[in-house]
Amino acid sequence: MDVLPTEKAGSGFQVRASAVTPDARVLDAESRAWLRDLSGDGPARDDAVARLHSLLLRAARYTLSRRRAAFPHLRGDLEEVALEAADDALVALLTRLDSFRGASRFTTWAYGFAVLETSVKLRRLAWQGREIPLEPEGWLSFADPGTGPAGTLEHGELLDALKDGIEHALTPHQREVLVAVALNDVPIDVLAERLGSTRGALYKTIHDARRRLRAHLDENDLTPHTSPEGDA
Amino acid sequence: MDERLRRLLGPGRPELTCEECFAELPRYVELELEGKEHDSGSDSLDARMQAHLEGCAACGEEHAVLRELALETRE
Numbered sequence: 001m002d003v004l005p006t007e008k009a010g011s012g013f014q015v016r017a018s019a020v021t022p023d024a025r026v027l028d029a030e031s032r033a034w035l036r037d038l039s040g041d042g043p044a045r046d047d048a049v050a051r052l053h054s055l056l057l058r059a060a061r062y063t064l065s066r067r068r069a070a071f072p073h074l075r076g077d078l079e080e081v082a083l084e085a086a087d088d089a090l091v092a093l094l095t096r097l098d099s100f101r102g103a104s105r106f107t108t109w110a111y112g113f114a115v116l117e118t119s120v121k122l123r124r125l126a127w128q129g130r131e132i133p134l135e136p137e138g139w140l141s142f143a144d145p146g147t148g149p150a151g152t153l154e155h156g157e158l159l160d161a162l163k164d165g166i167e168h169a170l171t172p173h174q175r176e177v178l179v180a181v182a183l184n185d186v187p188i189d190v191l192a193e194r195l196g197s198t199r200g201a202l203y204k205t206i207h208d209a210r211r212r213l214r215a216h217l218d219e220n221d222l223t224p225h226t227s228p229e230g231d232a
Numbered sequence: 233m234d235e236r237l238r239r240l241l242g243p244g245r246p247e248l249t250c251e252e253c254f255a256e257l258p259r260y261v262e263l264e265l266e267g268k269e270h271d272s273g274s275d276s277l278d279a280r281m282q283a284h285l286e287g288c289a290a291c292g293e294e295h296a297v298l299r300e301l302a303l304e305t306r307e
Contacts, residue, residue, distance in 0.1 A: 018259055
């Protein structure tokens with residue numbers, strides 16, 4: 001895939017250019033105007049930056065309004081989170097302005113920065129001061145398929161094989177990351193921050209762990225059908 | 233399949249990384265809102281995007297919010 005070199009955004013997320021170059025799509029007038037104003041200098045650029053910050057702040061507030069229900073223990077005014085997210089999104093976006101290829105409207109592209117920064121900050125705030133559970137806690141919540149004795153037996157075999165796979169087929173790091181994120185619902189950004197890692201690096205770990213688990217189930221003829229296609 | 237089991241095993245298909253997902257998300261969302269078909273070839277960019285959105289809860293959440301936001305601001 002042809003992508004530009006990466007650079008860290010405020011969230012620590014690696015920002016790349018879209019792999020799709022819209023050669024057949026003409027940049028819309030509004031996007032052209034944003035690029036022109038932000039690439040210039042003087043008062044016109046200052047005004048564009050102020051308008052962009054305002055747009056990012058609205059997007060950050062919207063993200064908070066949509067996501068905070070998932071964290072009912074968070075109380076009070078989260079306006080500071082929105083402001084910090086808008087600030088960080090603005091810096092990240094301006095740093096990567098030359099990676100905008102027009103594969104989408106400029107405003108949709110800009111919203112993406114605000115949504116990312118706000119979402120990461122909200123997850124981290126929600127987990128602030130909480131211990132990260134690294135041991136399996138979610139086994140009991142696996143629903144029995146309820147397809148009679150045969151189904152229950154198969155389900156039990158599947159769980160046994162999964163437990164065995166997690167214990168013996170994964171590396172300690174893979175086990176720690178997969179269990180925390182997939183079983184214990186620890187947000188990947190939060191775990192990355194605690195482990196001094198990045199979201200991208202941890203997702204690669206999860207991806208590799210999943211492949212090993214699937215291979216372990218295959219060896220036991222217990223591969224669940226999550227999709228009609230093969231593994232990555 | 234149980235949601236937690238799905239989170240444990242992932243989509244089991246080729247997928248983008250989180251960084252690639254972030255870069256492609258605005259284009260992907262606009263295609264969705266325009267009602268256009270994604271390129272659904274099993275190894276296409278959009279198929280790998282879809283797989284990643286199934287496999288990564290964080291990117292999935294951000295996709296949902298960006299889609300709603302883009303929809304709301306274009307109406």
